Amino acid sequence: MANLQKSISSPQELLRDKAWARWTALVLLASAMFFAYIFVDVLSPLQEYLQSTKGWDPSAYGRFAGSETFLNVFVFFLIFAGIILDKMGVRFTAILAGAVMVAGGFINYYALTDSFMESGLKNFMDDFVNLPDTWWNITPFYDGMPASAKLSAIGFMIFGCGCEMSGITVSRGIVKWFEGKEMALAMGIEMAVARLGVAVVFLGSPAIATFRDNISVSRPIALSVLLLLIGLIGFIVYSFMDKKLENEMGSNGEVKDDPFKISDLKYIFSSKVFWIVALLCVLYYSAIFPFQKYANNMLQCNLGISAEAAGRVFFVFPLGAAAITPLLGNFLDRKGKGATMLIWGAILMIICHLTFAFVLPATRSAVIAYSAIVLLGISFSLVPASLWPSVPKLVDNRLLGSAYAVIFWIQNIGLYAFPMIIGAVLAATNPGVENAMDYNYTVPMLVFASLGGLALILGIILKALDAKKHYGLELPNIPSEKSLEAEVESAEG
Numbered sequence: 114m115a116n117l118q119k120s121i122s123s124p125q126e127l128l129r130d131k132a133w134a135r136w137t138a139l140v141l142l143a144s145a146m147f148f149a150y151i152f153v154d155v156l157s158p159l160q161e162y163l164q165s166t167k168g169w170d171p172s173a174y175g176r177f178a179g180s181e182t183f184l185n186v187f188v189f190f191l192i193f194a195g196i197i198l199d200k201m202g203v204r205f206t207a208i209l210a211g212a213v214m215v216a217g218g219f220i221n222y223y224a225l226t227d228s229f230m231e232s233g234l235k236n237f238m239d240d241f242v243n244l245p246d247t248w249w250n251i252t253p254f255y256d257g258m259p260a261s262a263k264l265s266a267i268g269f270m271i272f273g274c275g276c277e278m279s280g281i282t283v284s285r286g287i288v289k290w291f292e293g294k295e296m297a298l299a300m301g302i303e304m305a306v307a308r309l310g311v312a313v314v315f316l317g318s319p320a321i322a323t324f325r326d327n328i329s330v331s332r333p334i335a336l337s338v339l340l341l342l343i344g345l346i347g348f349i350v351y352s353f354m355d356k357k358l359e360n361e362m363g364s365n366g367e368v369k370d371d372p373f374k375i376s377d378l379k380y381i382f383s384s385k386v387f388w389i390v391a392l393l394c395v396l397y398y399s400a401i402f403p404f405q406k407y408a409n410n411m412l413q414c415n416l417g418i419s420a421e422a423a424g425r426v427f428f429v430f431p432l433g434a435a436a437i438t439p440l441l442g443n444f445l446d447r448k449g450k451g452a453t454m455l456i457w458g459a460i461l462m463i464i465c466h467l468t469f470a471f472v473l474p475a476t477r478s479a480v481i482a483y484s485a486i487v488l489l490g491i492s493f494s495l496v497p498a499s500l501w502p503s504v505p506k507l508v509d510n511r512l513l514g515s516a517y518a519v520i521f522w523i524q525n526i527g528l529y530a531f532p533m534i535i536g537a538v539l540a541a542t543n544p545g546v547e548n549a550m551d552y553n554y555t556v557p558m559l560v561f562a563s564l565g566g567l568a569l570i571l572g573i574i575l576k577a578l579d580a581k582k583h584y585g586l587e588l589p590n591i592p593s594e595k596s597l598e599a600e601v602e603s604a605e606g
């Protein structure tokens with residue numbers, strides 16, 4: 114109805130009504146996310162080389178990997194990012210987020226260069242950036258951690274602020290350009306492009322690091338900082354389009370929201386349906402991204418194969434998700450069924466993790482491994498394709514940036530905690546195991562399956578609540594011609 118009212122009161126065509134313009138805006142926003150996701154995982158396939166050339170043992174690597182979410186979770190950066198987004202708008206926040214990613218990326222690159230190793234800063238990091246390594250220590254540094262890992266962690270945590278800030282800004286930007294149009298398809302394409310970034314990196318990063326048999330871990334990271342810079346330029350170009358659209362909206366009598374006030378955050382925090390979505394998000398994603406960190410080794414242990422071979426099996430996961438997410442987004446735009454898709458996504462995830470827990474160790478079958486990974490890819494399309502486009506149906510537009518930010522913040526807590534929890538569970542259930550190929554992953558996989566079980570319960574509650582309160586989660590984003598005609602008739606008479 115809101116869209117219909119907008120179209121009744123705004124006869125002049127806006128920039129976002131032109132297909133070429135809104136899809137160009139999407140290309141600019143999605144490219145920046147593609148480059149960001151490349152950076153997120155650029156070092157993931159290089160663990161072995163980080164150890165041999167920079168002395169990073171598994172704990173140094175683990176602390177570095179966990180640092181990405183540190184400032185977002187513990188310094189509440191994501192909450193501030195949401196407030197900045199709602200107060201300052203998409204274009205300011207996009208450029209800020211892009212610049213923060215470049216700055217963090219550059220620090221991470223510098224930490225891995227020879228110049229850093231010869232600098233006074235290295236000695237400073239060795240001597241002064243130390244914290245006692247006790248069991249409760251959740252900081253990204255510990256005494257004895259290589260200086261390059263410490264500075265990399267600082268760079269990565271700054272990058273993580275920019276990356277998550279970009280994530281919420283891009284979602285907000287897509288709503289701005291695609292609301293009432295192909296919104297879920299656009300979000301699906303944006304996420305698909307990001308997944309391609311992850312797939313590209315697992316093949317490209319080792320090839321670039323070992324170019325001409327001269328191993329350099331700083332080479333792929335230098336290239337990805339360059340890509341982040343291109344992403345920032347994309348955000349700057351986007352900001353001109355955003356400005357033009359906003360000017361048109363102002364001069365066209367387009368619905369103007371009340372300005373955002375921080376006290377309005379109480380509407381988000383007091384909304385029951387918002388909490389259900391946020392909890393569903395943290396439970397579901399905690400069984401996906403942290404699983405990704407252990408998947409290679411889990412496949413190695415269950416199938417008795419090398420890390421490279423396991424990587425090739427797991428490669429179909431981001432690729433499959435990239436292929437299916439836009440199709441499901443398109444389905445959601447035209448047919449709806451968002452809450453049902455969330456439920457099916459959780460069911461498929463439970464089946465996959467239970468297969469990894471019980472069936473794979475018993476059969477050691479590559480066919481079963483591939484089938485489960487493909488199913489998980491479908492699950493990882495169903496949930497993101499329906500979750501993110503559903504948020505605008507639950508939250509007022511002017512609070513949308515903050516709403517995405519709070520969901521990301523809660524999700525980031527899970528993303529920070531679960532890699533550690535799973536590591537601890539793996540160690541506790543495999544006492545005395547020394548060879549990394551000999552781990553039994555049944556209990557960790559059961560933990561992931563339980564997260565899926567809880568997400569499923571929340572999905573069912575969400576669907577029931579939607580049926581009662583009519584949020585429209587099961588309705589299409591693009592109103593059918595019939596329903597538009599009916600609305601026009603009722604508006605006229």
Ligand SMILES: C[C@H](N)C(=O)N[C@@H](CCCCN)C(=O)O
Binds near residue numbers: 277281501
């Ligand atoms: C990790 C990040 N917080 C996240 O949730 N990413 C989502 C995409 C959210 C939409 C970004 N515009 C993902 O599925 O990767």
